[in-house]
Amino acid sequence: MSHENRKPHDAGAEPETLYQGRWLSLCQRGRWEYAERNNPGGAVIILAVTPEDNILLVEQYRVAVQAFTIEMPAGLVGDLSGSENESVLIAAQRELEEETGYRCGRMAFVHEGPTSSGMSSEMIAFVRAHDLVRIGDGGGDESENIVVHEVPRKEVGKWLLARAAEGYSIDPKLFAGLWFIEHAHLFD
Secondary structure, three states, rough: OHHHHOOOOOOOOOOEEEEEOOEEEEEEEEOEEEEEEEOEEEEEEEEEOOOOOEEEEEEEEHHHOOOEEOOEEEEEEOOOOOOOOHHHHHHHHHHHHHHHHEEEOEEEEEEEEEEOOOOOOOEEEEEEOOOOOOOOOOOOOOOOEEEEEEEEEEHHHHHHHHHHHHOEEOOOHHHHHHHHHOOOOHOO
């Protein structure tokens, strides 16, 4: 079945950059406006479960939504000077250590898709961290103030609902990540 006849008539228009910042650009293609990441690698979310069967989550204040959020460890790919060609798996290892203080024995690609397909061209990859070992405190880099949470897998749903009731913004991608963890056999 061909999908060509279902595309908007202006989907193939030349893109125009309306504004370019350091990390994001506002673009327009035909009548469609969207945000675009300026780093070519997109982003990565790390699915991390400790040997004690705890899910690693991070808490940080997100200025764009004016709220403290609960998320899975994540970050940009190729955003550091000199690492523009960084792979998703290398970025995931770097972000896992930086944000959580854990190192992994290996990383495995799980899935990739758009973060918000109606608003952004950004793609995000989910990767699974295996064989975790704590090597530090985490907390992010000098520009971040991240709190690491280790939540028992069996209690994570209840824990997240309690945080939402307290006013935290819970990243919906986290629930997709939990599904990937619970259905890991589909991706091995």
